[in-house]
Amino acid sequence: MRLDKYLKVSRLIKRRTVANAACDAGRVSINGKPAKASAEVKVGDVLEIGFGTKAVKVEVLDIQETTRKDDAKELFRYL
Numbered sequence: 629m630r631l632d633k634y635l636k637v638s639r640l641i642k643r644r645t646v647a648n649a650a651c652d653a654g655r656v657s658i659n660g661k662p663a664k665a666s667a668e669v670k671v672g673d674v675l676e677i678g679f680g681t682k683a684v685k686v687e688v689l690d691i692q693e694t695t696r697k698d699d700a701k702e703l704f705r706y707l
Contacts, residue, residue: 630665634703
């Protein structure tokens with residue numbers, strides 16, 4: 629699945645356009661390497677997202693095309 633779509637589906641970032649902009653600005657990395665919005669996300673990848681002065685680090689546990697808001701928390705685990 630594309631990185632920008634995963635960020636939206638998992639509710640880590642609210643909108644796909646915002647996720648796309650964050651990737652273009654270099655604030656998102658997969659396994660320690662800066663990633664473009666079109667990068668493929670796989671189960672087991674570690675994502676790091678920079679929000680202003682703080683960074684969020686998560687591990688991808690599952691990938692789904694769509695999910696309910698309550699189930700979105702099960703797609704990743706905070707590190």
